Amino acid sequence: MGGSEQRYSTNPGDYKLLEEVGYGGTATVYRAIYLPFNQVVAVKCVDLDRCNINLDELRREAQSMRLIDHPNVVRAHCSFAVERSLWVVMPFMDQGSCLHLIKIAYNHGFQEDAIGSILKQTLKALHYLHHHGHIHRDVKAANILLDTNAAVKLAHFRLAADTHRSTNTFPGPPSWMAPELLQPGNGYNSKADIWSFGITALELAHGHAPFSKYPPMKVLLMTIQNAPPGLDYDRDKKFSKSFKEMVAMCLVKDQTKRPSAEKLLKHSFFKHAKPPELSVKKLFADLPPLWNRVKALQLKDAAQLAVKKMPSAEEEAISQNEYQRGVSAWNFDVDDLKAQASLLRDDDDIAVMREEDENNFFTYYKAGAIDSQSGTRKLNSVKSPQNKITSQVGAIDIKQSEQSEYLNKKEKIIESEIWEPEFPKNIVWTRNGSIKEASTSTVQKDISVNKIKTQSVKSRQTQSGPLLPGAVISHSLSERGWTLERLENENQLLGEKNNHELRQRAPSFSGPLMLPTRASANSLSAPIKSSGGFRDSLDDKSKANLVQIKGRFSVMSENLDLVKDIPVSSVSRRSSQGSPLWKSASVSDWMLNSKQLPIGQATKDSATNNISASLLMTHLQNLFQQTSIQQDLIMNLINNLHSAETIGDSQNGKLPPITRSSEINGTLDSAASERERLLLLKILELQTRMITLTNELTAEKLKYMQLQQQLTALHNQEQNKDNREEVV
Ligand SMILES: Nc1ncnc2c1ncn2[C@@H]1O[C@H](COP(=O)(O)OP(=O)(O)OP(=O)(O)O)[C@@H](O)[C@H]1O
Numbered sequence: 001m002g003g004s005e006q007r008y009s010t011n012p013g014d015y016k017l018l019e020e021v022g023y024g025g026t027a028t029v030y031r032a033i034y035l036p037f038n039q040v041v042a043v044k045c046v047d048l049d050r051c052n053i054n055l056d057e058l059r060r061e062a063q064s065m066r067l068i069d070h071p072n073v074v075r076a077h078c079s080f081a082v083e084r085s086l087w088v089v090m091p092f093m094d095q096g097s098c099l100h101l102i103k104i105a106y107n108h109g110f111q112e113d114a115i116g117s118i119l120k121q122t123l124k125a126l127h128y129l130h131h132h133g134h135i136h137r138d139v140k141a142a143n144i145l146l147d148t149n150a151a152v153k154l155a156h157f158r159l160a161a162d163t164h165r166s167t168n169t170f171p172g173p174p175s176w177m178a179p180e181l182l183q184p185g186n187g188y189n190s191k192a193d194i195w196s197f198g199i200t201a202l203e204l205a206h207g208h209a210p211f212s213k214y215p216p217m218k219v220l221l222m223t224i225q226n227a228p229p230g231l232d233y234d235r236d237k238k239f240s241k242s243f244k245e246m247v248a249m250c251l252v253k254d255q256t257k258r259p260s261a262e263k264l265l266k267h268s269f270f271k272h273a274k275p276p277e278l279s280v281k282k283l284f285a286d287l288p289p290l291w292n293r294v295k296a297l298q299l300k301d302a303a304q305l306a307v308k309k310m311p312s313a314e315e316e317a318i319s320q321n322e323y324q325r326g327v328s329a330w331n332f333d334v335d336d337l338k339a340q341a342s343l344l345r346d347d348d349d350i351a352v353m354r355e356e357d358e359n360n361f362f363t364y365y366k367a368g369a370i371d372s373q374s375g376t377r378k379l380n381s382v383k384s385p386q387n388k389i390t391s392q393v394g395a396i397d398i399k400q401s402e403q404s405e406y407l408n409k410k411e412k413i414i415e416s417e418i419w420e421p422e423f424p425k426n427i428v429w430t431r432n433g434s435i436k437e438a439s440t441s442t443v444q445k446d447i448s449v450n451k452i453k454t455q456s457v458k459s460r461q462t463q464s465g466p467l468l469p470g471a472v473i474s475h476s477l478s479e480r481g482w483t484l485e486r487l488e489n490e491n492q493l494l495g496e497k498n499n500h501e502l503r504q505r506a507p508s509f510s511g512p513l514m515l516p517t518r519a520s521a522n523s524l525s526a527p528i529k530s531s532g533g534f535r536d537s538l539d540d541k542s543k544a545n546l547v548q549i550k551g552r553f554s555v556m557s558e559n560l561d562l563v564k565d566i567p568v569s570s571v572s573r574r575s576s577q578g579s580p581l582w583k584s585a586s587v588s589d590w591m592l593n594s595k596q597l598p599i600g601q602a603t604k605d606s607a608t609n610n611i612s613a614s615l616l617m618t619h620l621q622n623l624f625q626q627t628s629i630q631q632d633l634i635m636n637l638i639n640n641l642h643s644a645e646t647i648g649d650s651q652n653g654k655l656p657p658i659t660r661s662s663e664i665n666g667t668l669d670s671a672a673s674e675r676e677r678l679l680l681l682k683i684l685e686l687q688t689r690m691i692t693l694t695n696e697l698t699a700e701k702l703k704y705m706q707l708q709q710q711l712t713a714l715h716n717q718e719q720n721k722d723n724r725e726e727v728v
Helices: 055-066 098-105 112-131 191-206 216-225 241-250 290-307 313-325 334-341 348-367 376-381 385-396 400-419 444-463 471-505 518-522 533-537 540-544 557-565 587-595 599-604 606-651 674-727
Strands: 015-023 027-034 039-047 078-082 085-091 144-146 152-154 427-429 435-437 546-550 553-556
Touching: 015 039, 015 290, 055 078, 098 144, 098 191, 098 290, 112 144, 112 152, 112 191, 112 241, 191 241
Parallel strands: none
Antiparallel strands: 015 027, 027 039, 039 085, 078 085, 144 152, 427 435, 546 553
8 A cells, every 4th residue: 555655745845846737627737856855746736716625625535545556546645735725746647648648649539559558557447446435536538647658547536536425416527427427316336437437438539528519518418318429330430349349338328237347347348458568658659748748738728718719609608507507516407407408509610610720729830820929927927836826816716896906907918818828939849749948847937828728727617618718807797797786776775765756757777787797798799688688678769770680689770880881990999989889878978967967956956856867867778778789789890890801801812711610690719810810809899898888887877876866865855844844
């Protein structure tokens, strides 16, 4: 049981963290030197703020992993808390995970001989764990680690758990989850690992897990409803019959019919598996060091995030829905899942595009389409890995009180962190697929990339949906929106009694604010929150002008005219004041005017009160109307801009013809060129303006509410005074 092993200290100062070599939903893993032994180790820094698990539980699991001793399981040397993170010290697996390898060099999966060896070693690890009463619960390519000697080890200490635990909470990723985990009350056992093992076999064979192109909700439903995935007898001709059979045995929905790890090891596929030294070593023979691969993957993630991951309205709304319903916390209600998933569309483009992007990334990078800059500015602000963790968390978990300040800064954040990712200058991707680096990398050098990556990690964690560059912003916006709404409702309740009379005479704004939801705040084409949906909120006149319904959005004839009149240049930030978009909805102009009305004077006369209230009301109604129309207008403008630019440029030979997937009906998926990025920036500007307008409107409405209450209070005072005078 490793009793002879030297003890590792729990003093963080004894570990010198070097490069980042991996990251997951909750942790970043570094290559490190354990100074007392001058030995290379891996240190996994688990961010406790990103875990649903408490420190004690984590510690217990880390301790239990220390007792594990098997050549195919990564063992924890020790673990200890460092500020808001838990450090787990492990042996360093210098070839990283199978997923890394797939992503960097084997997009379409490994050869069967390598798969056989890797799976056999993994199965041995599972057999050992199951035999000792553990369920791994997170078997996947990302958790199968390799080293230069072709050792294959199953990692991820945190999720190993007691086999006797029978629960509905199973924090595994959707694609790898066994069907029994989705059926409430069924419980699960080690056979759930066998299912995940079968899915991992497909992942290694194809380069991705089945259903991975779908949103998590859909994956869950497909796992329950569809026939189990497997190797296709026709399509997967290159694979042997015995491999196909083995996978089919693992992917049986009825857990009782799945073989145990022990039994599976006796399958002919594993009996004939080659030793890893023969089949696995060659996988990484020509590849650069792990940390350079990881860096390249981070660049790829960052670039994808920057140019393509602006979610469509539906994707984001779905993601929002999941978030609100707590599905990402694995709180399953199968009927509910079914109902929700049936609303999702099958979109094969997602996978195709992802594959294309992966293949094209290095081409873009080499061609200089992605700008390389040094990361000096950001590096200066972060001095140590500990600080880094804290600052990442700080950047994400924004308190409500800080939100307005954050919102003011959001434009800068968007520009500097998403649209202009900073890439280290000194990385060169060479022909044979290796990366050259001018100097040794350090943790500090990675920070700029990490920051972008962290956003993606966070969005994965909380949304179970596509990676959203604006996840943080949208989150704050949503909270802010709801806070205002609640405030407004509270105000209303307070003033309910006094307002009664006034409300009889003037139309009331007592319904929910027509604020965008979290989804719509971040998305150009998301549904607008209103009692009956955006289209319902249009008046009859607007309906008469409706010329096109695009998805959930209506294009009005008057908008079309307006759009035609707007030159593209007029949407730039500097000229925005002169733009019709601003002119028609400038709440601040009106605010100045309204301030000229002396409140005291107005309140002396109740008739005047009512007039000013109804004036305010009319104005606000107009503003609401205008904002709605402008949202449509912006949508339309974007569509026009995009299609005009695209057609124009492709005719001029400036841009490659853009495929169907680049249509902007809420999604700007395939943006590969500089030109497209500029367009995205413009769109972002428009989006920001829309949000600003909404904010102004909301602030104004709150002011109005307060004013209304003051008026009512004064009016009541007057009345009481009159009554008293009458009595006297
Ligand atoms: N001992 C190690 N040696 C080298 N690389 C490692 C080691 N442990 C982990 N890694 C790398 O770091 C990545 C993230 O590690 P891990 O999966 O443990 O993080 P996590 O945040 O707990 O993951 P998850 O997203 O599944 O919760 C792994 O996929 C692997 O590539």
